[in-house]
Amino acid sequence: MTTGGSSPSHYTQLSNTGRTDNIVATNTNSPALPPFYKPDGGPQAQQITSPGAANNTDIDHGTDSMHLVGTQISINKQKCIVKGRVNCGPEELYALESDKPLSGYDGLCPKCRKNHVHFDDPSRGYYMSVKNAHDIVNKQKLDNERLKGRKDIPQLTNIVDNLPPLDQPILGKNKGIEGDSNSCYMDATIFCMFAYNNVFDKLLHMEVKTEPLKILQKVLRETIVHVLRDKKNGFVQRDALFHLRLQLSEATHDPSFKEMEKDPSEFLRAFETLFQYAPLKTISPDQPPKPDEANITTNIIWEMFDANPHRLPSTNIASIFRNSLSEIPAKLATIPPFLVLVAPRHTRSQRSYRYIIPDREITLDNSIVQLVCLKCQKTNHDPETSKDFYFCNECHEKESATVTTNATITCYCTNCLSDMHKHLAGSIHTHHTKRVSSDKIKLNLFAVLCIETSHYVAFVKCQKRNPLQHEWLFFDSMSDRMYDEQNVPLVDSVPDFDKWIDDAEKDKDDFFNWLDDRRGKRQPTSQTFNENSMRQLRLFRDGA
Numbered sequence: 001m002t003t004g005g006s007s008p009s010h011y012t013q014l015s016n017t018g019r020t021d022n023i024v025a026t027n028t029n030s031p032a033l034p035p036f037y038k039p040d041g042g043p044q045a046q047q048i049t050s051p052g053a054a055n056n057t058d059i060d061h062g063t064d065s066m067h068l069v070g071t072q073i074s075i076n077k078q079k080c081i082v083k084g085r086v087n088c089g090p091e092e093l094y095a096l097e098s099d100k101p102l103s104g105y106d107g108l109c110p111k112c113r114k115n116h117v118h119f120d121d122p123s124r125g126y127y128m129s130v131k132n133a134h135d136i137v138n139k140q141k142l143d144n145e146r147l148k149g150r151k152d153i154p155q156l157t158n159i160v161d162n163l164p165p166l167d168q169p170i171l172g173k174n175k176g177i178e179g180d181s182n183s184c185y186m187d188a189t190i191f192c193m194f195a196y197n198n199v200f201d202k203l204l205h206m207e208v209k210t211e212p213l214k215i216l217q218k219v220l221r222e223t224i225v226h227v228l229r230d231k232k233n234g235f236v237q238r239d240a241l242f243h244l245r246l247q248l249s250e251a252t253h254d255p256s257f258k259e260m261e262k263d264p265s266e267f268l269r270a271f272e273t274l275f276q277y278a279p280l281k282t283i284s285p286d287q288p289p290k291p292d293e294a295n296i297t298t299n300i301i302w303e304m305f306d307a308n309p310h311r312l313p314s315t316n317i318a319s320i321f322r323n324s325l326s327e328i329p330a331k332l333a334t335i336p337p338f339l340v341l342v343a344p345r346h347t348r349s350q351r352s353y354r355y356i357i358p359d360r361e362i363t364l365d366n367s368i369v370q371l372v373c374l375k376c377q378k379t380n381h382d383p384e385t386s387k388d389f390y391f392c393n394e395c396h397e398k399e400s401a402t403v404t405t406n407a408t409i410t411c412y413c414t415n416c417l418s419d420m421h422k423h424l425a426g427s428i429h430t431h432h433t434k435r436v437s438s439d440k441i442k443l444n445l446f447a448v449l450c451i452e453t454s455h456y457v458a459f460v461k462c463q464k465r466n467p468l469q470h471e472w473l474f475f476d477s478m479s480d481r482m483y484d485e486q487n488v489p490l491v492d493s494v495p496d497f498d499k500w501i502d503d504a505e506k507d508k509d510d511f512f513n514w515l516d517d518r519r520g521k522r523q524p525t526s527q528t529f530n531e532n533s534m535r536q537l538r539l540f541r542d543g544a
């Protein structure tokens, strides 16, 4: 796995919308459900806002729900009536009748040369794949929406002063980020990264060189993150997201960021490339890092893989993470400031596991972390060396001038430490040594980004300062819709979050069978699958 190497794959899923066509090919194209982890840390202070009722509708960005038959659409600036939707072999086609004769068309099906529908004038009749037609119509809809009354960047709510992440939940409807057409992948990711967390704040403040990057960073920082963190506000308007997407397209030269529903991995990889920010460093076992770090692999996210040879229905994040490290094989060269773990898929249409439990804590023990002796360059994965490594305040001070790479944890092997200390005699008392403990480094879960029914939502932990406790929140940038076009974002409390994970961990098979059962039975979603069960399903299911 190398820097910038995302692995796109397409997949199909069962839609959960209760509509008649329930196979939806999503336009998301890589794995879902990244849980986010960070080391233990302290938060800040303030008070609670009123909770809002959840009335979550399923949003399906697939296009099978489109009903075009009988309507007029415009293809290549030519008006066409959609005369019918037909199946020809495996193809799904629309029969279209243009308002002007088309040269070279005879109204016959291009696949089978038969007459599937009656055209008033066969020379104006032709066929187009359902998917292409939907793509064209969707794109036109988006473009129209885009042109309607957008605010310019200077007109957006803008907060220049740095604000720390929230330490009290801001709950309710119209809180969080207002979805902008198909922006949910970005809304949910940004909410995970910034609303209640500062582990990604480096991206907001680092020095960037080019003008497009400066604008991108400023839009993100001042019109989105700070507004999200403003206790009197906590609501980001969709026009801010619109501009972020424009700027991201500009900076990456990839227009799909402003047009398509992409996935969180692509979004994070774009930041990795643009901001050269990839703090997750891995290395082959038993290799000391080269001075130029040429043998260090860097990433902003960790796209896990796991073929699941035993066809288990479920697993937990920590075991996939450990397995995918040992498959490569690779070790962590440093303790990362955060871990973004992306759930695996093994083919384009198949997820590796039906359900994945996000561990609330991941221990980075020495079996996955590589310790390297500053003196002799031996590692803790060298079969010859003792597994014990040490820090020494004084020796490290002296030695640090010789350290040429920061892709290593600075410590000494047992032999080198005792060698160095052998001749110290009187001054030994100033040398304070500490064994590098193997289970002290724990990363805590702070967010889970989920996809189910081709729509991204997030669970985010609000770490409170006083008293020191946490609360889990659910965020959906499109929880409801007003006037059929404006999205209603929702932040809601999830009091049972910990219990759900406890239950899943305690009795995996029963629990997931129960979820399977609920999922299998639901027809009209609202009746058999209430909002709470739906959230529970979203949290664990590696859907698409």
Ligand SMILES: [Zn+2]
Pocket (backbone or CB within 6 Å): 087, 088, 089, 109, 110, 111, 112, 113, 114, 116
């Ligand atoms: Zn045909």
Ligand SMILES: [Zn+2]
Pocket (backbone or CB within 6 Å): 373, 374, 375, 376, 377, 378, 412, 413, 414, 415, 416, 417
């Ligand atoms: Zn050594």
Ligand SMILES: [Zn+2]
Pocket (backbone or CB within 6 Å): 392, 393, 394, 395, 396, 420, 421, 431, 432
């Ligand atoms: Zn020492």
Ligand SMILES: [Zn+2]
Pocket (backbone or CB within 6 Å): 059, 061, 182, 183, 184, 185, 454, 455, 456, 478
């Ligand atoms: Zn969505």
